[in-house]
Amino acid sequence: MDNGATMHLAVSLCPGTTDASRGAEPEFDRLARFAQKAEAAGLDMVLLADAAPASGGDAANRQVPFEATTLLAALATVTSRIGLVAMASTVAHQPYNLARRFASLDIISHGRAGWHATMAQAPREAANFSRPGGFSRDDFRRRTEEYIGIVQGLWTGWDADALLFDKGGGRFHDPDRMHLLDHKGEFFSVRGPLNVARSPQDRPVLVLSGLSVSDMDIAARTADVILLEERPAEETKASRDDLKRRVAARGRDPDAVKVLMDVLPVTGGEPAGLADKLEEQFRSTSCDGFNILMPAELSAIDDFVDLVLPELRRRDLFRQGYRGATLRSHLGLGGGGDQ
Amino acid sequence: MTAASRQMKLGAFLWATGHHIAAWRHPQAHVTAGIDIDHYIQLARTAEAAKFDLLFCEDAAGLREADVGIASQTSRSIGFEPISLLSALAVQTSRIGLVSTASTSYNEPYGLARTFLSLDHLSGGRAGWNLVTSASQIEAANFGSTGLRPHADRYERAREFAEVVTGLWHGKLDGTSGSGHDGQSFSVRGPLDLPRSPQGAPVMVQAGASDVGRDLAARTADVVFTAAQTFEEAKAFYDDLKGRLAAYGRERDDIKIMPGVAPVVAETEAEAREKYEELQELIPDDVGVALLSSYLSIADLWRYPIDGPLPELPATEGMQSRQALVIEQSRRDNLSIRQLARHFAGARGHWRIVGTAAQVADELQARFEGGAADGFNVMPSYFPGELDAFATLVVPELQRRGLFRKDYEGHTLREHLGLRRPA
Numbered sequence: 148m149d150n151g152a153t154m155h156l157a158v159s160l161c162p163g164t165t166d167a168s169r170g171a172e173p174e175f176d177r178l179a180r181f182a183q184k185a186e187a188a189g190l191d192m193v194l195l196a197d198a199a200p201a202s203g204g205d206a207a208n209r210q211v212p213f214e215a216t217t218l219l220a221a222l223a224t225v226t227s228r229i230g231l232v233a234m235a236s237t238v239a240h241q242p243y244n245l246a247r248r249f250a251s252l253d254i255i256s257h258g259r260a261g262w263h264a265t266m267a268q269a270p271r272e273a274a275n276f277s278r279p280g281g282f283s284r285d286d287f288r289r290r291t292e293e294y295i296g297i298v299q300g301l302w303t304g305w306d307a308d309a310l311l312f313d314k315g316g317g318r319f320h321d322p323d324r325m326h327l328l329d330h331k332g333e334f335f336s337v338r339g340p341l342n343v344a345r346s347p348q349d350r351p352v353l354v355l356s357g358l359s360v361s362d363m364d365i366a367a368r369t370a371d372v373i374l375l376e377e378r379p380a381e382e383t384k385a386s387r388d389d390l391k392r393r394v395a396a397r398g399r400d401p402d403a404v405k406v407l408m409d410v411l412p413v414t415g416g417e418p419a420g421l422a423d424k425l426e427e428q429f430r431s432t433s434c435d436g437f438n439i440l441m442p443a444e445l446s447a448i449d450d451f452v453d454l455v456l457p458e459l460r461r462r463d464l465f466r467q468g469y470r471g472a473t474l475r476s477h478l479g480l481g482g483g484g485d486q
Numbered sequence: 487m488t489a490a491s492r493q494m495k496l497g498a499f500l501w502a503t504g505h506h507i508a509a510w511r512h513p514q515a516h517v518t519a520g521i522d523i524d525h526y527i528q529l530a531r532t533a534e535a536a537k538f539d540l541l542f543c544e545d546a547a548g549l550r551e552a553d554v555g556i557a558s559q560t561s562r563s564i565g566f567e568p569i570s571l572l573s574a575l576a577v578q579t580s581r582i583g584l585v586s587t588a589s590t591s592y593n594e595p596y597g598l599a600r601t602f603l604s605l606d607h608l609s610g611g612r613a614g615w616n617l618v619t620s621a622s623q624i625e626a627a628n629f630g631s632t633g634l635r636p637h638a639d640r641y642e643r644a645r646e647f648a649e650v651v652t653g654l655w656h657g658k659l660d661g662t663s664g665s666g667h668d669g670q671s672f673s674v675r676g677p678l679d680l681p682r683s684p685q686g687a688p689v690m691v692q693a694g695a696s697d698v699g700r701d702l703a704a705r706t707a708d709v710v711f712t713a714a715q716t717f718e719e720a721k722a723f724y725d726d727l728k729g730r731l732a733a734y735g736r737e738r739d740d741i742k743i744m745p746g747v748a749p750v751v752a753e754t755e756a757e758a759r760e761k762y763e764e765l766q767e768l769i770p771d772d773v774g775v776a777l778l779s780s781y782l783s784i785a786d787l788w789r790y791p792i793d794g795p796l797p798e799l800p801a802t803e804g805m806q807s808r809q810a811l812v813i814e815q816s817r818r819d820n821l822s823i824r825q826l827a828r829h830f831a832g833a834r835g836h837w838r839i840v841g842t843a844a845q846v847a848d849e850l851q852a853r854f855e856g857g858a859a860d861g862f863n864v865m866p867s868y869f870p871g872e873l874d875a876f877a878t879l880v881v882p883e884l885q886r887r888g889l890f891r892k893d894y895e896g897h898t899l900r901e902h903l904g905l906r907r908p909a
């Protein structure tokens with residue numbers, strides 16, 4: 148558990164426009180070096196965006212030619228400590244499939260995976276998923292809430308000690324330590340269990356963004372990390388306090404949910420300038436840290452890691468290196484699996 | 487290609503701790519396979535060093551056994567989800583093809599097309615999709631409350647699904663007005679937000695064996711997997727499927743048919759037999775019978791005397807072809823439920839060969855040259871030992887005979903398989 152003195156830092160790889168002619172393999176190598184650089188610097192996690200599939204002429208013109216969960220799996224094999232979080236849409240995937248994909252990613256990465264879900268509906272997406280009309284705002288909220296409950300329920304369907312591997316006795320697992328979900332709800336009906344073992348970090352980390360005021364209770368009940376868009380410090384502080392109050396009201400430890408603020412790094416500025424800005428916002432908003440949005444360019448991560456981070460460390464605002472091996476442990480969340 | 491230079495294609499079919507139902511209990515089986523990514527990276531490298539065309543992952547979105555007690559005696563209840571597994575393997579290998587199964591019943595075509603295209607980019611053009619319609623009630627219960635849809639409905643959805651996926655991969659659904667798909671099950675505007683596949687489009691694989699399944703394969707597949715025990719069955723399937731291609735304007739060589747083969751190979755025949763018997767001894771009766779029940783799509787086989795014959799069975803909405811195969815074998819060889827259960831548990835209805843490398847190669851050669859196969863999907867009994875045995879004993883024997891490549895001819899899966907690049 149951290150004492151609030153140091154911040155948590157995530158970097159977000161944002162798709163932007165670039166020429167698609169660069170070819171796939173160098174593209175992955177470049178992303179791998181980006182993640183490795185962030186890892187060498189001891190950052191908590193890399194967030195992999197998954198842009199809403201666009202309809203229109205510019206659709207193929209993305210920076211990253213990979214879908215985020217497949218990219219996460221590949222990056223997991225070329226890193227060993229940093230957390231890896233992929234955005235995945237509740238419209239594009241059935242909850243069983245999504246829960247299973249992330250449970251598997253968590254085992255591939257030895258407990259470093261997270262799912263970034265957004266409460267905001269991407270209207271363009273619906274047109275490619277047989278939902279031309281999309282969902283009403285209210286339906287979408289209730290559906291997302293139900294969806295998240297299913298995913299988190301499936302993630303805990305197998306007890307950590309369920310696998311016996313007892314060759315002689317012929318008992319592979321203990322059937323009493325495997326639990327059906329038996330969910331029957333308004334939008335989904337899911338029996339379970341997953342056919343993937345329990346996560347090495349108890350369960351994948353849930354990151355939520357795109358919250359409107361009416362989503363705060365859902366977030367307070369389910370999220371491990373909440374991302375807030377960059378806004379004036381007083382507004383952020385108010386949202387953060389409101390969220391932590393709601394977390395406590397749900398009987399959860401307020402420290403079990405980390406509130407991170409999105410930040411666009413000012414490029415070309417003085418490194419001390421960004422460090423000042425982060426310090427100032429960290430203190431004035433009482434947030435738990437930042438999600439630095441950057442283009443998937445090595446120069447962007449290089450600048451941040453080589454120039455800004457030493458400054459934050461000099462001021463004791465960011466920890467030196469990793470203490471544990473799982474994403475939960477980096478974030479100071481409970482149930483990290485390697486205490 | 488001339489008959490003399492035609493070479494067989496080989497798939498390495500990965501499955502939990504091994505294809506034998508009791509594999510995980512074998513002293514040399516890697517029992518923690520389902521939670522050990524390094525184990526899979528090692529298997530992939532072994533198969534790639536042996537120049538296999540592809541790795542193949544089967545899939546089901548749910549448990550395999552309805553009975554939790556039975557499930558707990560097998561290693562098949564937990565494992566990696568295959569698309570994440572193959573994405574990890576994509577950047578840890580450089581040549582071998584990567585084929586994952588995914589269901590048309592529980593996915594949407596846009597998402598699936600996008601995910602496989604991403605795997606294709608990660609691997610530099612080595613991805614393939616095995617289209618299945620998912621015949622299990624257990625899976626159905628994870629996706630709604632209405633149960634398994636009828637066979638014909640599943641295949642109608644699959645046909646439309648495949649059409650949308652290939653339309654997206656080939657850039658036909660490009661988001662321009664009027665180009666979108668608006669069908670019975672799906673409405674998709676397109677385009678995909680990823681660049682075109684390095685191999686034109688990921689490879690399409692299918693393993694349907696019913697009449698409608700074969701038609702879908704003839705229409706859409708580049709590769710077909712099948713289960714066939716005898717030469718005659720394999721040949722009949724091969725001729726039937728190749729014969730359906732002309733109706734879709736395709737040529738016989740446009741589809742590679744790769745039946746499953748479950749070899750148990752050792753330096754001597756006696757050792758191979760011993761290895762096989764050792765595995766068979768490890769199958770608990772209740773597990774064998776449960777597995778047989780699932781192939782027959784009936785729930786209560788355990789009610790019948792285990793040393794008696796199979797009861798009369800009603801028609802099934804599940805896997806029609808697999809049921810027919812089991813019934814035929816039981817009649818032909820006059821087998822009891824126990825005998826059938828052991829037999830099918832061992833190789834899961836696929837073709838079993840027990841012997842030396844030369845004996846295994848003889849049999850593969852006979853089917854390959856006899857016009858019953860373009861290659862084989864190799865199903866090692868347990869991992870890693872039996873994949874190693876095939877790679878070090880059988881592959882060199884096939885290479886000596888000129889029946890299998892000594893090095894990859896190209897870089898993409900289409901190139902390995904000798905498939906045309908789609909326009």
Ligand SMILES: Cc1cc2nc3c(=O)[nH]c(=O)nc-3n(C[C@H](O)[C@H](O)[C@H](O)COP(=O)(O)O)c2cc1C
Pocket residue numbers: 543544545546587617618619620621692693694695696697698699700711712713746804805806807808863
């Ligand atoms: C080698 C092989 C692999 C298969 N893999 C899967 C699989 O991973 N998941 C699945 O649901 N069905 C799988 N099947 C079943 C087939 O997709 C198909 O449903 C079955 O052969 C019955 O044919 P039908 O669907 O035309 O009745 C496989 C079949 C074969 C021969």
